[in-house]
Amino acid sequence: MRLENKVAVITGGAKGLGQAMAELFAQEGAKVIAIDMTELLYENSNVEGYKLNVSDSAACREFFDYAVSKYGKVDVLVNNAGITRDAMTRKMTDEQWETVINVNLKGVFNLTRYFGPHMQANKGGSIINISSIVGEYGNIGQANYAASKAGVIGMTKTWAKEFAMKGGNVRVNAIAPGYIMTDILKTVPQELLDGFAKQTMIGRLGEPYEIANAALFLASEEASYVTGHTLSVNGGMRL
Known part of the structure; x- marks a missing residue:
C-alpha cells in the first residue's frame, strides 16, 4: 500500500491514462478525486469523480477549496488532462492554438498554483505533470501541442525549485509518454501505428x-x- 492514507487529485481521470492512474492509486491505498469534463466511465469506491474544466481559473479555485475542506489535505496532484487540435502551422487557427494552450498549459498552472503552496505549507507532497514525447522532440502538425507539453516541462523544473523552498519538501516531476494505446490512438490507421x-x-x-x-x-x-526530473516512458522511441 504505497499510497496508504494519501489523498490524490488526478485530472483527465475519466478514462485512458487518467483512469489507469486513478485505479492504481486507489489500489495502493489512496483516496482519489478524478477530475474530468465528463462522468467517470468506471466505478471504484475509492475514486470520486468531479466535473471540472481545468482552463477555468475560478472553478479550479472552487475545486481546491472543496478538496481540502472534504479531505483535509491533498498529498498528490497529477496534471494529466490534455487535448489535441492538430494542424500544420500555416493552417492552424487561433481557436486551435488557444484551446490547446488553455487546457494543456494553463490548466496545469491553474491547479498547481493552489495545490503547490498547500503541499509546501504541509511540508510535503508530490506533483506529477504529464508531458509528452512531442514536448521533448516536437512533431509535424502539432506546434500547439508541442509548445504546451514543452511548457509543462519548464514549469515542472521551476516548481521543483519554488515548492522546495523554506523546507517545503514538495517533489515535482514530469512524465513524457510516447505513443500509448488509449482511445485517441484508436482512430489512427493501423499502418501508422505499426x-x-x-x-x-x-x-x-x-x-x-x-x-x-x-x-x-x-x-x-x-x-x-x-525531483525536477522528466521521466521518458516511450519504449526508446525517437520522433
Missing part, C-alpha cells in the same frame, strides 16, 4: 498501466530523492 511501434527499441506501443506504474513510483516515497 510505423510508430517500429520507431521504438521495444518494438511495440505502450499501455496505460505502464504510465500509471511510472506515476505511482513518482507519487510514492520510493521516489523520495527524485
Whole structure:
C-alpha cells in the first residue's frame, strides 16, 4: 500500500491514462478525486469523480477549496488532462492554438498554483505533470501541442525549485509518454501505428498501466530523492 492514507487529485481521470492512474492509486491505498469534463466511465469506491474544466481559473479555485475542506489535505496532484487540435502551422487557427494552450498549459498552472503552496505549507507532497514525447522532440502538425507539453516541462523544473523552498519538501516531476494505446490512438490507421511501434527499441506501443506504474513510483516515497526530473516512458522511441 504505497499510497496508504494519501489523498490524490488526478485530472483527465475519466478514462485512458487518467483512469489507469486513478485505479492504481486507489489500489495502493489512496483516496482519489478524478477530475474530468465528463462522468467517470468506471466505478471504484475509492475514486470520486468531479466535473471540472481545468482552463477555468475560478472553478479550479472552487475545486481546491472543496478538496481540502472534504479531505483535509491533498498529498498528490497529477496534471494529466490534455487535448489535441492538430494542424500544420500555416493552417492552424487561433481557436486551435488557444484551446490547446488553455487546457494543456494553463490548466496545469491553474491547479498547481493552489495545490503547490498547500503541499509546501504541509511540508510535503508530490506533483506529477504529464508531458509528452512531442514536448521533448516536437512533431509535424502539432506546434500547439508541442509548445504546451514543452511548457509543462519548464514549469515542472521551476516548481521543483519554488515548492522546495523554506523546507517545503514538495517533489515535482514530469512524465513524457510516447505513443500509448488509449482511445485517441484508436482512430489512427493501423499502418501508422505499426510505423510508430517500429520507431521504438521495444518494438511495440505502450499501455496505460505502464504510465500509471511510472506515476505511482513518482507519487510514492520510493521516489523520495527524485525531483525536477522528466521521466521518458516511450519504449526508446525517437520522433
